[in-house]
Amino acid sequence: MIAATPMAQQANHALPTGFQLDEYRIERQLSLGGFSIVYLATDAQGKEVAIKEYLPNSLALRGEGEICPTITPEHLPAFRYGMKCFFEEGRALARLSHPNVIRVLNFFRANETVYMVMEYEHGRTLQEFVQKNRPAITENFMRNVFTRLLNGLREVHSHKLLHLDLKPSNIYMRNDHTPLLIDFGAARQTLAADTPMLKPMYTPGFASPEHYQQRELLGPWSDIYSVGASMYACLAGSAPQAADTRLDKDQLIPAMVRWEHEYSDQLLETIDWCLSLNHLYRPQSVFALQKALTEPVLPRPAKREAGWIGQIVGKLKKKTASK
């Protein structure tokens, strides 16, 4: 019997290349997160798949050359509890079949933990894409990507699910520039929201104010805040100010101000609309947001008011009037 080893804060070792995991052969590690490792693998037919392994760093430790992680008895309850979250993700994804939502193919148990097999697509995350292709982030790119992405999000919401962790690193870009929603690790069934089973999980900058306080207010509008923040991040190249600090002191420069003339007023206005701190002022449904994104761009008024403050006031007035 080995004495309980303290869980060192070191990264878990991935399964080795060539390892036969159930019916799949591990090719390489794709990513390593705090809760999971994602592998590229091939199935029995030689088809590429992505396999996500539940392996929370702080609770289960896999040393070099080991296959089964070490889980000390004291960590077992927490390990099993976290597994519930992993199941939530699988449960959420299993019910979705949409070209803009990652498809789950299989779920199985091995090596004292659980694995989720997903389709593998060639591409990169929107975050990586934006960092490497700043000039490609045009008005059309933004509208095309986000309108399609919203098709996927609409599907999610129509199943009474919320994604709750939308951000550019959870949006995958296929090589043909069609977006794919991935990582439903935070997804929850909204119907069960009155009996919170799981701890909140969010990413600062992309999480709505409701994520931080009043979680009972979470709704489609919360994912819409995250869409707005993602659009903002695409233009800015970095995450916007986190909602909790915005509630204290809002220092977020409105998109309308920051990128005026670079993009259409309508697009920038839509981003600012999504980023309203008060959830009631945001688009209330994905459909409403999609409508705003697909409307033809209005020709710019010939005359503009002097000074940006005047413009903002004008926009706000216009928006309030249209409600």
Place this chain on the structure above:
Amino acid sequence: MKFTIFQESRRGRRANNEDRLGYCYSRDALLMVVADGMGGHYYGEIAAQIAVQTLTGAFQREALPQLQDPFLFLQKAISNAHSAIRDYSSEQRLNDSPRTTVVACIVQDNVAYWAHAGDSRLYLMRDGRMLARTRDHSRVQLLIDQGAISEAQATSHPERNRIWSCLGGEQAPEIEFSRKTPLENGDVLVLCSDGVWGPMPGELMAMSLKDANLMQAVPMLLSQAEVRAGTHADNLSMIAVRWEDSYFDQTTSAVSTKTMPIDAITTHLDQFGRNPAYKSELTDDEIERAIAEINHAIQKFSK
């Protein structure tokens, strides 16, 4: 685990059906049980019912998803069933305690373990032949073993229904255990009451069940047995399982509704996740159920 299973029970020409039967399975273990309540005693069907419920109940509690020791499980569960019948008859102040036979079989890790008391039988069939069967705890079986009578004579012997071990009697049952018997792909296990094996030779059953669809073959065999028994047909009960390999596939197992609802282990998948118990720890069983539920949803929504 992958298997096909079918069970059916018929009244025959009797007024009541005093046979009870059932099966249940977790991901890694299968239990089948047949009990034949004794007609000479009051409440025979209650004794049989208690026996089946006691075994399936214990299985649902302990097969999570495997049993630690299948023989120990069978021994304890059958003894408990005997005590439960005794308790019932003293609570009800019955003059004569109800009695029942029992035959029960566990399959786990491709190995079969069975036990019986009385004259309900288990057959193991491979390639259309009888590979093994239980020895009845009956007087005629003793006479056969002593060479006093032949198998053929036994079928019409006046004392063929007298058994010396059962559940619910004054004396504790003598439980006879099998060896650990590894199963091969295609093996068929049959558990049945004497209403089936009496008129129906084992060799014939083995041939009929070879490569047959159990959902058709079992009812056909019961009909044949019923016809052969004629006007004296006893209650007929039969569970047949064909072992396929070590993968569990829900879609291949047919569930009969004729017995008690014992399928809780496998089919109540939707319960998982609705329990708002915030800090509760997942059991192995819940993990299996969650995975089964997710895979079910994947299949359902991928069409």
